[in-house]
Amino acid sequence: MLAPKNQADGLRNAAASSPGHLKNKKALRCIAIASGKGGVGKTFVSVNTAMALASLGNKVLLIDADLGLANVDILMGKNPEHTLHDAIFHGTPIKDIVCKTEFGVDFLPASSGERDMLNIGSARLTNVVQELMAYAADYDILMFDCGAGINKSVTSFIAAAPQTLIVMTMEPTSIMDAYALMKVARQDKLSENISVVLNMVRSDEQGHKVFKNLTKISQNYLYSPVNLLGIIPYSPLVHKAVLNRKPLFALDSKGEVATRLKQIAGRIMGDPAVNINDFNAEAILKGIMNI
Numbered sequence: 001m002l003a004p005k006n007q008a009d010g011l012r013n014a015a016a017s018s019p020g021h022l023k024n025k026k027a028l029r030c031i032a033i034a035s036g037k038g039g040v041g042k043t044f045v046s047v048n049t050a051m052a053l054a055s056l057g058n059k060v061l062l063i064d065a066d067l068g069l070a071n072v073d074i075l076m077g078k079n080p081e082h083t084l085h086d087a088i089f090h091g092t093p094i095k096d097i098v099c100k101t102e103f104g105v106d107f108l109p110a111s112s113g114e115r116d117m118l119n120i121g122s123a124r125l126t127n128v129v130q131e132l133m134a135y136a137a138d139y140d141i142l143m144f145d146c147g148a149g150i151n152k153s154v155t156s157f158i159a160a161a162p163q164t165l166i167v168m169t170m171e172p173t174s175i176m177d178a179y180a181l182m183k184v185a186r187q188d189k190l191s192e193n194i195s196v197v198l199n200m201v202r203s204d205e206q207g208h209k210v211f212k213n214l215t216k217i218s219q220n221y222l223y224s225p226v227n228l229l230g231i232i233p234y235s236p237l238v239h240k241a242v243l244n245r246k247p248l249f250a251l252d253s254k255g256e257v258a259t260r261l262k263q264i265a266g267r268i269m270g271d272p273a274v275n276i277n278d279f280n281a282e283a284i285l286k287g288i289m290n291i
């Protein structure tokens with residue numbers, strides 16, 4: 001391969017060359033968890049849905065794709081030795097960065113407070129993404145816990161993942177932001193498969209009402225229905241779990257919230273898996289670079 005002349009060439013080369021060497025790999029599922037508005041429970045849903053998916057017998061890799069305020073490690077109750085930052089800046093192999101947990105979920109930690117990675121050059125990042133794809137090929141499910149907002153990083157991770165899960169609460173601001181994100185995703189053709197999880201819901205009845213309104217708006221303005229993947233109730237145990245640095249799914253595996261998470265996991269399994277060779281490596285690169 002010729003040396004890339006500039007960043008755009010580098011990204012295109014990455015997309016073209018990665019991960020073609022992954023022959024005969026089984027198909028896997030890949031889900032981006034996003035929201036628009038911050039603080040609605042993306043990381044909570046990511047970590048605990050990952051565990052619910054693992055409880056169904058899947059090998060799950062959760063990637064902390066919130067490169068500004070990473071905190072999957074906190075909800076997992078772990079203090080990882082390395083983060084994605086070490087792969088990019090120090091050449092640490094991905095396999096030495098991935099943190100294995102007793103919850104049946106492995107995760108790739110990121111570090112908080114990173115500035116965007118535009119300056120490091122695409123060649124090095126291309127290698128990291130290719131290594132990540134090769135590593136991820138051994139998993140059944142790949143999940144990206146995205147940051148808040150509708151920035152380039154988030155839209156790139158949505159473009160990379162065949163399934164997108166938008167988390168929202170009952171607050172009007174959260175509903176508006178979720179709608180705005182869906183609009184961008186549809187208009188820019190980022191994803192065909194977008195569904196919604198309502199979180200911190202005080203009653204299912206209320207949740208269904210909000211969802212009905214969202215569907216109406218989406219049908220009228222975006223000409224597409226919205227799929228409701230699940231409703232998760234507000235629970236004080238979520239706070240207790242964070243304080244105990246133990247995921248809720250482990251703290252209360254038979255409770256109402258865990259039951260809902262298992263339903264969501266079952267519905268995710270209803271969607272088709274994709275071959276890793278069809279993954280959009282360029283979009284993952286762009287997600288990390290925030291371009």
Ligand SMILES: Nc1ncnc2c1ncn2[C@@H]1O[C@H](COP(=O)(O)OP(=O)(O)OP(=O)(O)O)[C@@H](O)[C@H]1O
Pocket residue numbers: 035037038039040041042043044045066069146147148199200201232233234235236238239242
């Ligand atoms: N179902 C729930 N019941 C009660 N509290 C919840 C629930 N889900 C999340 N929370 C709480 O809401 C807060 C935000 O959760 P979380 O960090 O997962 O949100 P986030 O969307 O990932 O935030 P950010 O946008 O900063 O990444 C946390 O304090 C968490 O414990």
Ligand SMILES: [Mg+2]
Pocket residue numbers: 042043044066071146147
């Ligand atoms: Mg988060």
